[in-house]
Amino acid sequence: MNWRRKLRIVLLTGFGALSGHAQTTGKYLAPPNQVVAIRAGRLFDARSGKILRNQIVLVRGDRIADVGAGLPIPPGASVIDLSNATVMPGMIDAHVHVNTGGETEAQRTLIALANAQIDLAAGFTTVLDMDSRGGYNTVDIRDQINAGRVQGPRMQVVGESLNPRATNYYPDSRTGRFQEGFIENKNVNGPWLARAAVREAKLHGVDWVKIYTTQDFAGTLHMWTPQAELVNSPSLTFEEVQAIVDEAHRLGLKVACHTYGGEGMASCINSGVDAPNHLLELDQDGIKVLLQKRLPFVATLDDLIALEKGDLEATGGRNSRMKLAEQAIRRAVAAGVPIVFGSGATSSEVPHGKQANQFAFYAKWGLTPAQALQTAYLNAAHMLNYGIEKDIGSIEKGKFADIIAVFGDPLADVSEMERVRFVMKGGSVIRNDLASR
Secondary structure: OHHHHHHHHHHHHHHHOOOHHHHHHOOOOOOOOOOOOOOEEEEEEEEOOOEEEEEEEEEEEEEEEEEEEEEOOOOOEEEEEEEEEEEOEEEEEEEEEOOOOOOHHHHHHHHHHHHHHHHHHEEEEEEOOOOOOOHHHHHHHHHHEEEEEEEOOOEEEEOOOEEEOOOOOOOOOOHHHHHHOOOOOOOOOOHHHHHHHHHHHHHHOOOEEEOOOOEEOOOOHEOOOOOOOOOOOEOOOOHHHHHHHHHHHHOOOOOEEEEEEHHHHHHHHHHHEEEEOOOOOOHHHHHHHHHOOOOEEEEEEEEHHHHHHHHHOOOOOOOOOOEEEEHHHHHHHHHHHEEEEEOOEOOOOOOOOOOOHHHHHHHHHOOOHHHHHHHHOOOHHHHHHHHHHOOOOOOOOOOOOEEEEEOOOOOOOOOHHOOOEEEEEEEEEEEEEEOOO
């Protein structure tokens, strides 16, 4: 989907809302006095991994007031009949990039908002944006969504990643006022400069900082050895990573780490970052560290699927990052390391709204269907910042009414997650394609 079509989605979403819910409330937030009863023929319990039958979910305002079988429906409540569907918590994608292009800052922001809305419509009611790639517009998008001025998923954001070579991890050729006003130029060369970069990110209003401890921006020529082994050129030093983690935690931020293996991966996991991503060469020594420090494994696959063809060409068909990911995930699952859903949704090659295809890979690589689904629920919620696990990740009394539904049984066919037909976020219905059924 090109940026013009994404821009059209944002505009249509906004205009459509003017004649509906937003007109009566003035915001994209559920009225605090609303009462909604959802009849759930099947309900996925994210804690137990089991399907419960014939449940009623009562929603008051933006929260779940109660859930259970045989609950009385209050007089005057709106009833949503999903008795022929499987009702589930809203999914969490802990690794997306909503900024995917645009020639001006306004275009970039509108496209980013469109991508976030596409994710929401696909059932991802919470996302963690893992690098805005040239600015901090994700902070503003997050805040406007929270204020109810625009529609979108709950967001936690990184802003710009921190790197030893200064500025952005990905090359940004834009010049002039935008470059000067929005692009950071903090060189993370040494622990004290690393702390300074974290402090500056904090002042921009981010929830997380992200680092890259394995450099892979050198290009395909430097990605693989002649023996088809992955090149893991380390980036930040262990002392720099330690300083970043310590400073971030001191300031109430969490730290995400992009890493593939080698010294870079060791620096990442031994320093205790909160979200180790990729971990393509995770071995038994690394697994021991993850278990000791109670760290999850954010296993991103959609971005690796997009890289598969190039990797196979570069290695003569002998290796790819996707193959390495399968081996790493199988080892982690066998050892009991928590797997967290993170897609890497970025662009036309890794499209927003399509990332639920990842569940099928998890289910093939050692997780049961229920465990595959749980990667996008409490596993992910527990990893996010601010103790948000108390508010999202399961359909339970007191939590936000972030609820989705599919027609079939996802425990029998996890591909059902790719066909979400109902989405509610915070008590507001985003879509309901099951009404006619």
